[in-house]
Amino acid sequence: MNRLILGRYFPGDSVIHRRDPRAKILCGAAFIFISFLAKNMEGLILLWMFAFGIMFFTKISFRTYFRGLRPLFWLILFTVCLQILFTSGGTLYWRFGPIKLSSFGIVQALFIFTRFVTIIFVTTAVTLTTKPMDLTDGLHALLRPLRLFHLPVDEWSMMLSIALRFIPNLLDETQRVMDAQSARGAVFGEGSLFQQMKALVPIFLPLFAGSLARGEELANVMDVRGYRSELPRSSFRRLKWTFGDTCCLLIMCLLIVALAAFNLNG
Amino acid sequence: MAMQIKLEHVTANYKIGPLLKPRVLDDVSLTLNPGRITAVVGSTGAGKSSLLKVCNGLLIPSEGHVTIGSKEINSKTSKQSLKTIRKHIGMVFQFPESQLFAETVGEDIAFGPLNFGTDQRRAEQLARKALQQVGLDESILSKSPFSLSGGQKRRVAIAGVLASEPEVILLDEPTAGLDPAGRKELLTLLKRWHDEEGKTILFVTHDMESTARFAEDVIVMENGSVVYHDAVRPLFENTRQLKEWQLDLPEARRFQLGFEAQSGIHLPHVCLTEKELMDALIEVGCV
Numbered sequence A: 001m002n003r004l005i006l007g008r009y010f011p012g013d014s015v016i017h018r019r020d021p022r023a024k025i026l027c028g029a030a031f032i033f034i035s036f037l038a039k040n041m042e043g044l045i046l047l048w049m050f051a052f053g054i055m056f057f058t059k060i061s062f063r064t065y066f067r068g069l070r071p072l073f074w075l076i077l078f079t080v081c082l083q084i085l086f087t088s089g090g091t092l093y094w095r096f097g098p099i100k101l102s103s104f105g106i107v108q109a110l111f112i113f114t115r116f117v118t119i120i121f122v123t124t125a126v127t128l129t130t131k132p133m134d135l136t137d138g139l140h141a142l143l144r145p146l147r148l149f150h151l152p153v154d155e156w157s158m159m160l161s162i163a164l165r166f167i168p169n170l171l172d173e174t175q176r177v178m179d180a181q182s183a184r185g186a187v188f189g190e191g192s193l194f195q196q197m198k199a200l201v202p203i204f205l206p207l208f209a210g211s212l213a214r215g216e217e218l219a220n221v222m223d224v225r226g227y228r229s230e231l232p233r234s235s236f237r238r239l240k241w242t243f244g245d246t247c248c249l250l251i252m253c254l255l256i257v258a259l260a261a262f263n264l265n266g
Numbered sequence B: 001m002a003m004q005i006k007l008e009h010v011t012a013n014y015k016i017g018p019l020l021k022p023r024v025l026d027d028v029s030l031t032l033n034p035g036r037i038t039a040v041v042g043s044t045g046a047g048k049s050s051l052l053k054v055c056n057g058l059l060i061p062s063e064g065h066v067t068i069g070s071k072e073i074n075s076k077t078s079k080q081s082l083k084t085i086r087k088h089i090g091m092v093f094q095f096p097e098s099q100l101f102a103e104t105v106g107e108d109i110a111f112g113p114l115n116f117g118t119d120q121r122r123a124e125q126l127a128r129k130a131l132q133q134v135g136l137d138e139s140i141l142s143k144s145p146f147s148l149s150g151g152q153k154r155r156v157a158i159a160g161v162l163a164s165e166p167e168v169i170l171l172d173e174p175t176a177g178l179d180p181a182g183r184k185e186l187l188t189l190l191k192r193w194h195d196e197e198g199k200t201i202l203f204v205t206h207d208m209e210s211t212a213r214f215a216e217d218v219i220v221m222e223n224g225s226v227v228y229h230d231a232v233r234p235l236f237e238n239t240r241q242l243k244e245w246q247l248d249l250p251e252a253r254r255f256q257l258g259f260e261a262q263s264g265i266h267l268p269h270v271c272l273t274e275k276e277l278m279d280a281l282i283e284v285g286c287v
């Protein structure tokens, strides 16, 4: 459980930590789109440099980021293999029935790999350096215009902040239940896939039961304390946009321009 | 032959991602007397729960080692040998009712024995026996554990640990959240189990009344260290020391001290229960 990096906040005081959550969300989202702009080697290298630059500026060790990749390792490997083995074009090095190894396939796989990993790195950098509450506030602020279309933005943000608020509790609870079942002789992560899945039942059922009970309790408490979803909400924390945040967006624009330029030249 | 638990220079840390909580146990050495009931007391965060976790391999010592019977737990112990150790060391967590998961009470109690390799028939027998040991009726065997009352759930959860027939049972605040009557009843059940089977019990508690009444030995913890490990009675003799450790006195003892201060009569020995107090008062001729 303790290895799960995605969605966890690492306290710190780096340039990235200090940025406004809105800026970080915008840049993170922009990066996901930008990564599809890279169509040649220069673009690829730029993506890597950008991702590693961001990671460097968070002052969080690279090891942490690589550990964050681990849960997705198989997915990445699978996608990359698919690309390598089933894309044709360019020089053909080797073939066996429908499986072939071509220069085009290798390049394609390299692009997919880069996109995958840099997107994970950058989004991880955002979540690692932003408190979950700030993240929701930022998202809420960015989505606010949608209220014009009568979308329940406030409720979404409330739901999100409650969900985020309970992640640490859920992780603690999971650890506790796992300890308790281990003490009764349950062994996790061993045996066949079926056995491993069966071993999860004694963890998930108590967790579900506990979460449902807690959710109901929370709903009652909110009712009792006068929460009404239809009333306008004010916010205790204020987000503050600074010059640094504008710079962030500018850097993002520069990156887009650079990638576009590479494409035109290439 | 009861199992002996021995800790030698055990130091343990918690690690969550990048955050390290160092020296939750700080160079702890102790030998648990087999066949006795030992209470673990101390202020919150003193490391009581961690001490229990170290005793059945849920928390692995970073330095030193734990010897359980003929087996040793250190940083290199494998999962499989931990399982063998856990077969002999039962552990009841705080609010154990939150670990119930099976469709029926019977299945839930049999979960432990089945994991430790007993066959289905024997596991059912053990479940029945354990249920009886915690004072519940067999009729609830086929009920859903989620339909029981809080106190019943707690007992079912404890039965789930007793069913594996451990040599030693570790309990983390088994009476938390129970009313005084429920507390006493539960501890009486555990004591009966101990008396009948001669097994070792180690339990964490904040309640000095339970300590005085049910424990034979006491371990006092402070900041990850064991500062006292001896019989119950001498602990409640030294009131100044108790205050330093922020520990309460059992009611009878408090009455005794007040009585001695006001009347100037000194009772012959430390009294931990009303009965002892009564006998002492009769003995000195005050009643």
Ligand SMILES: Nc1ncnc2c1ncn2[C@@H]1O[C@H](COP(=O)(O)OP(=O)(O)OP(=O)(O)O)[C@@H](O)[C@H]1O
Binding pocket: B014, B015, B016, B021, B024, B042, B043, B044, B045, B046, B047, B048, B049, B050, B051
């Ligand atoms: N899972 C954990 N991860 C990190 N730190 C922990 C964890 N569990 C306990 N700790 C820390 O270890 C220290 C000792 O905790 P422990 O639970 O052993 O105390 P305790 O004596 O049982 O306290 P209490 O009486 O409140 O139950 C505390 O400072 C606590 O913050």
Ligand SMILES: [Mg+2]
Binding pocket: B048, B049, B050, B172
């Ligand atoms: Mg505790």
